[in-house]
Amino acid sequence: MELLIASAIGIMTAAGIYLVLRLRTLPVILGISLLTYAVNVFLFTSGRVTIGAPPVLRDNITTYTDPLPQALVLTAIVISFGMTAVVVMIGLGAFLGSDDDHVDDRPALPDDGSEGTS
């Protein structure tokens, strides 16, 4: 099982990185989302994986999975929603403003050195 989870993390990371290296905003944002999944799952597994032992206290039960990574990942999921929304908004604003959704700057024009260094 650990192998499956680890490979899922690896595959999501690889796909996320590949998409992040694309040239347009939407693939890059989706790539970041994939990376977010991978990172969240990875953080989650830092509590080691356990089946059928949710950290909800019950009488006569003594094994629980590690609650701490869960609490951290929970807020991470919500925050990453906020960040995705902001990035989407910025990407959208950039596209609407310039009719261009490239993530890279165009090659810089020669510096006109306006006020420069003096």
Add this chain to the structure above:
Amino acid sequence: MSLFFIVALPFFGALLPGLMNAAGRSACAGVTFTVTLAAFIGLLSNLPTVLAGDVVMARVDWMPALGLNFTLMLDGLGFFFALLILGIGLLIIAYARQYLSRADNMGEFFTYLLLFQGAMVGIVLSDNILLLLIFWELTSLSSFLLIGYWKHLPAGRQGARMALTVTGMGGLAMIGGMLILGQIVGSYDLSVILQNRDLIQADPLYVPALILILLGCFTKSAQFPFHFWLPHAMAAPTPVSAYLHSATMVKAGIFLMARMWPVLSGTTEWFVIVTTAGLITMVLGAVIALFKHDLKALLAFSTVSHLGLITMLLGTGTAFGAMAAVFHILNHATFKAALFMSAGIIDHEAHTRDIRRLGGLRRLMPVTYMIVSLAALSMAGIPLLNGFLSKEMMLEEANHTVLFNSPWLVPILATIGSLFSAAYCFRLISHVFFGPVRDDYPAKPHDPGAGMWLPPALLIIPVVGIGVAPFMAEPFVKLVTAAVLGNAAEMPSAHLKIWHGLVPALYMSIVAVVGGLAMLAIFKPALRLWENTPRPEAKVIFEAIVEGAARLAQLSILPLHNGAFTRYAAIGIITIVVAGYYAWTTGTLGAPTHALQETSPVLIAGWGMLVAATIGMVFLHRNRFLSLILIGIVGLMVSIGFVFLSAPDLAMTQFTVEVVTIILMLLALNFLPNRTPIESTVLRRLRDAAVAIGGGLASFALAYHYMLRDPVATSISEFHLANSYKGGGGTNVVNVILVDFRGFDTFGEIIVLSIAALLIYALTETLLKGRVGAKLLNRKPDQPQAGGVHPMMMVVLTRGMMPVVMMVGFFIFLSGHNEPGGGFIAGLIVSIGVVMQYMASGFAWTSTRLKYPYHGVIGAGVLVAGLTGIGSWFVGKPFLTSDFTYVRIPPFEKFELATAALFDLGVFLSVVGAVMLSLESFSRLARRAGMTESLHPMDIDPSRGDDAPLSPLKEGV
């Protein structure tokens, strides 16, 4: 008054001018004057102690572990400089009130001035050298603001930048020097350092420390070769020039040399470096000053020259030299401040400072003429004025100084310096005030009101007073000199007097004055010669150096940092992988502590879907709509994985977040192109694939090995499990951690989420107001629109679901403390319920039914959470301490009331507000694009009765 107040008054007072700005210019200047006067009186209240030869101390421990303490010390030297800073400061404030025009923001000016004043007072009263360094840097910063006060003038900006660069660099060097000094002595307290002359001078690090400290002093006091910034700083308003360049900022370097004199002076290195620099500066400054046509430039170079003179006197290392230096500091401050202010008066009245356009002002401006003449003659070294006395002492000292084994070098150069000094003083008087009255002044010059000429006139009193009766100043000068000397040298027995007999210094003086007059006579040919002599222009060199540094930075940064996001990402990923690989190969890997767990077919099926969707995204990402569906699958499988792996809270959160994220992306995709074109070459895709596979393998290896081993240190999780019910009153440990154990983190997180939502709102507003808004209005959708925008079936369904969703949300919120759920999840669920109404009946219909703006919901959430936290203060507990109790209201069962639930309510509200505000902002963009907006809940409504046409072709959402 306590020394703390003297230093703190200007800083706190700096808040006042800005506040008083609206009350008028006089109020603004008045409050500044009052603050300075209070500090001045406070200083004077310490005079008796200082006169008695005692040192006033004040101490507060700040960071004792670092040796940085707020220790202040007031001795003769500190008193002398503080007196100059505050005393001349008072005159400058009065003068600036008249000088600044209505267009200038007076509050801003006086704020900067007070900041600067505080920093200067801080320097001269510091006992701790680290504290001194802080004030030292503050003077650099505040003087930058003052010099660049006229922001609209390029010269002002450039001058300010140059001053900051030069003095800032010197300050950096000085930090190094001071740290070395502190290391040698083992204390950063000046009073201790000053007792350890032998220890410091015997240390092998003495020379590096000396050079670094002197770099700081020389840059600040504009000594050769750093003299060039001072004249460029003359672009500042005249009150600034008069203040910074007569009495204060440039004297800071001198002050420090005097302060450090007992421990640093007396060695060959000190003598050679300081005397030579001072001598060169003195001669060079005087020669350049003679040929400057701008009054302020002339005075600036003259200041450079006089600072050189003082530096040279300190460099000789004799007690007599130190006394002469102290005396000249006093004299120079008086006549130079008067001259700067007078130059400002001339500029103010004649509208030019160019000497070539002036002349004959003697009759037009008699008062100014008197002031300038007396001050300039004093500067030239004419008897019965104070400049004569100290210059005479300087020449006397020069006569005894043997530099580079030559007994003639110093006296001759000193005489030449004095000669040019006298020459520019005479030129100043004769070319500005004498000669015929002209008729082409840019304005009609006349004497200004008393408010303007009184401050310089007051300074003429000591110029003449000390000049006529030097014995009056003698006790004070000797008091200060004693403070400079410390216990490193005996007090010189010499007295301050006008007539020393027929000594060589007198002849040198005569030569200087006569030579100066002769120079004035041959000024025109000399000027032609000067103008035809090629010489390096410091500003050009400085700019070339800065330009070169900037180019070097560009060369080293631009190849990596060229604006291509993909490049940064690739570099970052490769770096991380390589660093990880290095750690992997060099570290040790412990044996696995967990056995691999069994795999079930269900798990493999889930894994298969996740992997298929992920890989599908890579290959199908050019179809953007499809890739959104695929990422939905990935998210869903992750949620299911969380359920499977004992994390119900995470699963619920992930699932609900997934829904809102996809809605948000769909809204955005409405405006973005639907396909990603192929742009990258095959080679590039292969490269990216290689990077991606490398990163994937690395994270796989890390995750796999990580999962099978226990952490090195014991986890704190056990604590949470053990205390969740006892301490937090809840059985859902994850929720108790969120709202109780780590409540402060959660508080921060909901604030971040709220800020993100507000940011989205602000961006939308900006977009809609600008060019983009107009474009959106005229947008033609790239896809055909569906016929029924608000279909009846969907409307009916969502209306029916709304109460159910609300109930589920409420239940999940309430049960969250003990069962999976809580504020985050409940917030997301309720948001989805509301979003469904938007989707079914459109933006306009829904928002007219909206009672509370989402900003308010966000604010209420953060406030509720914050106030819950603050509530614990009232029972004397730290922020966000929670409490709970069990109550029983018949006929219900016993239930729990916890303050954490209140906190969770805050979380709930902020999440609802933030999610809704984000989505609403996105749909507002779309709404603008829609031509007609139906206010009806659905397109076809039998109850409406009217034959509503099958909605005119609507565009947008």
